[in-house]
Amino acid sequence: MIHKSKLPNIETTIFSVMSSLANEYNALNLSQGYPNFKGDQKLFDLVTKAMNSGLNQYAHMAGNPDLRNAIAQKIELLYSTTYDPETEITVTVGATQAIYTTISTFIRQNDEVVVFRPAYDSYIPTIELNGGIPISVQLHTPDFKVNWDEVKGKINSKTKMIIINTPHNPSGTVFTKDDMLQLQELTRGTDIIVLSDEVYEHMIFDGEQHQSVCLFPDLKLRSFVVSSLGKSFHNTGWKIGYCCAPKDLMDEFKKLHQFNVFSVNHPTQKGIADYMEDPNSYLCLPDFFQRKRDLFLDSIKESRFKFKPSKGTYFQLLDYSDITDEYDLDFAKRLIVENGVASIPTSVFNEDKLDQKVLRFCFAKTDDTLIKAAQILNKL
Ligand SMILES: Cc1ncc(COP(=O)(O)O)c(C=O)c1O
Numbered sequence: 001m002i003h004k005s006k007l008p009n010i011e012t013t014i015f016s017v018m019s020s021l022a023n024e025y026n027a028l029n030l031s032q033g034y035p036n037f038k039g040d041q042k043l044f045d046l047v048t049k050a051m052n053s054g055l056n057q058y059a060h061m062a063g064n065p066d067l068r069n070a071i072a073q074k075i076e077l078l079y080s081t082t083y084d085p086e087t088e089i090t091v092t093v094g095a096t097q098a099i100y101t102t103i104s105t106f107i108r109q110n111d112e113v114v115v116f117r118p119a120y121d122s123y124i125p126t127i128e129l130n131g132g133i134p135i136s137v138q139l140h141t142p143d144f145k146v147n148w149d150e151v152k153g154k155i156n157s158k159t160k161m162i163i164i165n166t167p168h169n170p171s172g173t174v175f176t177k178d179d180m181l182q183l184q185e186l187t188r189g190t191d192i193i194v195l196s197d198e199v200y201e202h203m204i205f206d207g208e209q210h211q212s213v214c215l216f217p218d219l220k221l222r223s224f225v226v227s228s229l230g231k232s233f234h235n236t237g238w239k240i241g242y243c244c245a246p247k248d249l250m251d252e253f254k255k256l257h258q259f260n261v262f263s264v265n266h267p268t269q270k271g272i273a274d275y276m277e278d279p280n281s282y283l284c285l286p287d288f289f290q291r292k293r294d295l296f297l298d299s300i301k302e303s304r305f306k307f308k309p310s311k312g313t314y315f316q317l318l319d320y321s322d323i324t325d326e327y328d329l330d331f332a333k334r335l336i337v338e339n340g341v342a343s344i345p346t347s348v349f350n351e352d353k354l355d356q357k358v359l360r361f362c363f364a365k366t367d368d369t370l371i372k373a374a375q376i377l378n379k380l
Pocket of ligand 1: 033074093094095096097120165169197199228229230236239240241252
């Protein structure tokens with residue numbers, strides 16, 4: 001090719017690789033993070049109604065006003081804090097676009113961005129595309145606990161952003177209040193922006209409270225909160241998310257957003273806004289997913305996999321070190337080809353492809369799929 005690649009080291013995302021292998025071998029697909037069940041018919045009807053009522057032209061650049069109001073109300077109900085729907089909330093094409101645009105808005109050549117590994121796979125390419133330098137903090141099994149002194153040691157005058165993700169994909173761990181207080185102290189008085197990926201905010205278990213950055217007043221001042229309505233309401237293919245930030249930061253974000261996307265699918269926004277009028281639409285999610293997690297874990301309790309129950313997200317890590325010492329990618333491929341179950345090897349999200357001998361399984365699946373997958377895993 002005569003053109004020099006801007007991302008020479010980037011390969012096809014692991015999600016596409018594992019899903020296409022799963023399709024080829026007709027495997028039970030617990031790899032990619034999406035449900036294999038239908039979302040709520042009421043939501044489909046509301047989106048259809050919005051379409052039939054004529055909301056089919058460009059929405060407002062920041063998002064349909066009803067949806068921005070619904071998001072603001074949800075945040076107020078859950079976290080007792082406010083974002084102005086006029087100026088501090090923008091609807092995006094999935095959380096991915098919110099992440100992309102936030103990084104692109106603020107990261108310049110040689111700016112450093114602290115990233116916790118394993119990290120969702122869009123962060124680092126986006127940082128690099130903007131000339132930034134990802135600074136990794138590797139977390140370790142089984143607790144994936146952050147050592148904040150280590151983070152402190154990586155912060156200097158070039159640090160422009162810290163990306164956090166709680167509940168955390170792929171580990172299923174959550175930041176505690178103490179973690180957030182440490183982050184607040186670390187960034188206090190700096191111009192570091194915190195990009196807080198909270199797409200799994202409604203999938204949190206065992207009575208834990210989600211510790212959003214917006215709960216911490218000083219942190220909120222420097223943070224973008226990113227969430228995903230596609231994920232929350234079981235329709236990842238709709239690609240609809242949002243972000244919230246104080247007005248001065250959001251004004252900058254919108255300068256890019258208006259030329260990157262301009263506006264997001266309109267009837268879907270209105271349908272979701274109407275759906276969210278009933279807070280139960282999101283308040284029911286922790287119990288719904290905890291039941292799935294428990295079913296999956298109960299079904300594999302006699303297996304040779306070791307695990308700590310996921311505290312959030314719809315992912316469960318399983319440690320396979322008692323079964324084989326294969327490299328995780330090799331084992332994950334063999335599980336598909338020989339056994340018919342697809343998962344995600346986590347080394348791809350780690351610094352230097354660190355192999356932690358764990359695979360990630362998505363439990364946002366029908367009970368039937370979870371039970372069938374467990375039966376196979378129990379035989380290994
Ligand atoms: C941590 C994390 N952030 C962002 C996303 C992307 O969300 P969306 O589909 O809304 O773009 C995902 C999807 O799996 C994710 O796991």
